[in-house]
Amino acid sequence: MKYYIIAGEASGDLHGSNLIKELKSIDHHADIRCWGGDLMQEAGGTLVKHYKEMAFMGFIEVILNLFTIFKNIRFCKDDIAKFQPDVIIFIDYSGFNLRIAKWAKEKKYKTNYYISPQIWASREGRITKIKHDIDAMYVILPFEKEFYAKHNYKVHFVGHPLIDAIEKREAVLETDFRKTNNISPNKPVIALLPGSRKQEVQKMLSIMTSVVKNFQEYEFVIAGAPSLENEFYKPYLTNKNIKFVTNQTYDLLSIANAALVTSGTATLETALFKVPQVVCYKANWFSYQIAKRIITLEFISLVNLIMKKEIVKELIQDELTSTNLSHSLQQVIKGSEREKQLEAYEQLEEKLGGAGASQNVASLIYNGIHTK
Numbered sequence: 001m002k003y004y005i006i007a008g009e010a011s012g013d014l015h016g017s018n019l020i021k022e023l024k025s026i027d028h029h030a031d032i033r034c035w036g037g038d039l040m041q042e043a044g045g046t047l048v049k050h051y052k053e054m055a056f057m058g059f060i061e062v063i064l065n066l067f068t069i070f071k072n073i074r075f076c077k078d079d080i081a082k083f084q085p086d087v088i089i090f091i092d093y094s095g096f097n098l099r100i101a102k103w104a105k106e107k108k109y110k111t112n113y114y115i116s117p118q119i120w121a122s123r124e125g126r127i128t129k130i131k132h133d134i135d136a137m138y139v140i141l142p143f144e145k146e147f148y149a150k151h152n153y154k155v156h157f158v159g160h161p162l163i164d165a166i167e168k169r170e171a172v173l174e175t176d177f178r179k180t181n182n183i184s185p186n187k188p189v190i191a192l193l194p195g196s197r198k199q200e201v202q203k204m205l206s207i208m209t210s211v212v213k214n215f216q217e218y219e220f221v222i223a224g225a226p227s228l229e230n231e232f233y234k235p236y237l238t239n240k241n242i243k244f245v246t247n248q249t250y251d252l253l254s255i256a257n258a259a260l261v262t263s264g265t266a267t268l269e270t271a272l273f274k275v276p277q278v279v280c281y282k283a284n285w286f287s288y289q290i291a292k293r294i295i296t297l298e299f300i301s302l303v304n305l306i307m308k309k310e311i312v313k314e315l316i317q318d319e320l321t322s323t324n325l326s327h328s329l330q331q332v333i334k335g336s337e338r339e340k341q342l343e344a345y346e347q348l349e350e351k352l353g354g355a356g357a358s359q360n361v362a363s364l365i366y367n368g369i370h371t372k
Contacts, residue, residue, distance in 0.1 A: 001027050001029065001030055001031070001086045001087070001366070001369055002030075002031045002032075002033075002083065002084065002085040002086050002087075003023060003030060003031070003032045003033070003085055003086065003087055003089060003365075004032075004033050004034070004080055004083055004085035004087070004088045004089070005019070005020070005032060005033075005034040005035070005036065005040070005045065005088075005089045005091065006034070006035045006036075006076070006088070006089070006090050006091065006093065006096070006097055006100065007034070007035060007036040007037075007040065007051065007091040007092065007093060008035065008036075008051050008054045008091075008092070008093030008096055008097075009051055009092065009093060009196065010037065010051065010196045010225060010226055010227055011092070011196075011264075011265045012036060012051065012091040012092050012093055012115070013036045013037030013038070013039045013040050013051060014039055014161075014165055015091060015114070015115060015161045015165075015358070016034060016036045016039070016040045016043075016045070016091050017036070017039035017040045017042065017043040017045075018043070018161055018164060018165060018168075018358040019089070019091075019114065019161075019358050019361055019362060020032055020034070020040055020043040020044055020045050021043050021044070021358070022358045022359050022361070022362035022363075023362045023365070023366065024043075024044055025362075026362055026363060026366050027366055030044075032044060032045040032046065033045065033046045033048060033079070033083050033085070034046065034047060034048060035047075035048050035049045035051070035054070035076070036050075036051060036091075037050055037051050037052070037226070037227075038050075038226070048076075048079055049072065049075075049076075051227065052227050053068075053072075054069075054072060054093075054096070069096070072096070073096065073099055073100065076096075076100055077100065077103055080100075080104065080109070081107070085109065086110065086369050087109070087110040087111075087112055087365060087368070087369050088100070088101075088104050088109050088110065088111050088112065089112045089113075089114055089365060090111070090112070090113045090114070090134075091114050091115050092115040092116075092117070094117030094118070094119075094126075097113070097117075098117065098126065098129055098130070098133070101113070101129075101133040101134060102129065102133050104133070105132065105133040105134075110135055110368070110369065111133060111134050111135050111136075112134070112135060112136045112137075112138070112365055112368065113130070113134045113136070113137045113138065114138045114361050114365075115138070115139075115140055116137060116138075116139045116140075116141075116144050116148075116155070117130070119147075120143070120144065120147045127148075127151045127153065130153070131151070131153050135368070136156070136364065136365075136368055137153070137155040137156070138155070138156045138158050138360075138361045138364060138365075139155050139156065139157050139158070140157075140158060140159065140160045140161060140357060141160070141302070141305075141306060142157060142306065142351050142352070142353065143305070143306065143308075144157070145157040156360075156361075156364055157353065158353075158356075158357045158360040158361050158364070159352060159353035159354055159355065159356055159357040159360060160268070160352040160353065160357055161357040161358050161361075162265070162268060162269055162272055162352075163272065163349070163352060163354065163355050163357065164355050164356065164357055164358050164359075165250075166250065166269070166272055166273070167355055169250050171251070171254065172251050174254070174255045177248070177251050177252075177255060178255070181221070181243060181244075181245050181248070182243060183219055183221060183243050184219050187217065187218055187219040187241075188217075188218055188219070188257040189218065189219050189220075189221055189252070189255055189256045189257055190215065190218045190219070190220045190221070190256065190257060190258050190259065190260065190329070190333075191221055191223060191252050191253055191256040191258075191259040191260070191261075191270075191275065192205070192208045192209070192220055192221065192222045192223065192259070192260050193223045193249065193259060193260070193261045193262060193266045193270065194208060194222065194223075194262050195225065195262040195264065195266070196225035196226075196227050196228070197225075197227070198228060198232070200262060201225065201228065201232070203282050203283070204262045204280055204282065205222065205233075205236045206236075207280065207282065207320055207321070207322060207325060208220075208260045208280065208325070209236050209239070209242060210322040210325075211260075211322055211325050211326045211329060212239050212241050212242055213239075214326045215241075215326075215329070215333075216241065218241070218257070218333075219241055219242075219243060220239075220241055220242045220243070221242075221243045221244070221245060221252055221256075222236065222237075222242065222243070222244045222245070223245060223246075223248070223249040223252050224244055224245060224246030224247070225246075226246065226247050230244070230246055249266075249269070250269070250273070253269065253270060253273035253275055254273060256273070256275045257275075257276075257333065258275060258276045258277065258278075258329060258332045258333050258338075259275045259276070259277040259278075260277070260278050260280055260325065260329065261277045261278070261279055261280065262279075262280055262281065263279050263280065263281040263300045263301055263314070264302075265302070267279050267301040267302050267303050267312065268302040268303060268306075271303045271312075271341075271345050271348055272345075272348075272349065274342060274345050276312075276332035276333070276337065276338045276341045276342065277312050277332060277341070278312070278313050278315060278325065278328040278329055278332060279300065279301040279303075279312050279313065279314045279315065280315050280320050280325070281300055281314070281315070281316045281317065281320065282316075282317055282320045283317070299314060300314055300316060301314055303344075303348060306348060306351055306352070307344060307347065307348055307351070311340070311341055311344040311348075312341060313328045313331070313332070313337065315328060
């Protein structure tokens with residue numbers, strides 16, 4: 001069978017790579033063409049375009065890059081038409097993928113969506129397009145099934161692929177990790193997870209690193225994103241208590257005492273590693289003013305959304321100051337918030353439905369190809 005997979009970010013590359021592995025284990029003749037990253041290519045997909053060429057954050061950044069975005073859309077349609085896949089699999093990345101899905105449905109391709117667009121957060125009206133253009137939807141958050149049921153759209157809850165990714169990773173010894181990355185063998189570690197897009201990382205690291213002077217007994221370690229060059233992080237490494245690693249986020253979280261995390265998938269990854277955290281978010285003023293008018297959620301972190309209450313502290317926009325961040329970090333290091341978060345993390349993992357998401361999705365997609 002021929003599969004065409006479209007992912008546009010680092011997290012999509014991770015989940016897409018695990019999906020490719022499972023598809024190949026079920027379908028030994030699978031021919032997979034993909035948009036994604038190094039992980040999807042290493043898993044056996046033929047990489048068409050790297051997500052590094054596609055990651056634009058915020059309303060202004062999207063507007064400034066409209067020519068490139070529309071050029072990519074045209075290229076994607078042409079490439080699909082030449083490949084003639086049995087199924088197109090969209091992974092998150094809704095702004096791009098829903099446009100391709102509309103065209104694909106008109107051309108009679110089978111359309112599957114893995115990791116739902118976050119229409120439960122904003123622009124709920126997109127459900128009309130999804131119901132029309134997507135043949136099968138596979139969701140990874142427990143509340144998403146309830147959300148779609150409200151709109152009379154049947155979806156498959158498959159569990160969360162992060163559980164598989166974490167369980168299957170090749171762990172390294174803490175002593176080796178510290179030695180390799182020049183991290184003190186004695187100091188407890190605070191992980192800094194500032195995101196994966198350039199504009200986002202610049203905003204987050206400026207405020208995250210501002211608290212280092214208040215925690216001299218700790219070593220702060222920045223988790224570099226695979227989408228950014230190591231050179232980009234150098235301006236934030238002037239303090240001797242700040243270190244840097246790249247492509248080693250899970251190894252970093254496995255030894256971290258606490259973490260400062262930009263809102264997104266990383267908040268859930270941090271929770272699954274049982275690391276107390278403070279969630280940070282700050283956009284440019286214009287983007288934030290638009291976002292707060294269209295996003296209807298009570299929380300921004302996946303941890304709080306899944307648990308339906310505040311488990312982790314969220315510092316958003318004007319609340320994200322050095323003073324507030326220092327106070328909140330102190331609370332998760334030694335204060336009352338630490339035990340509260342650790343207890344809630346156990347319940348969170350149960351809600352996510354256990355391991356096997358990638359295998360579940362691969363089976364449903366493979367079987368679905370043979371179903372009209």
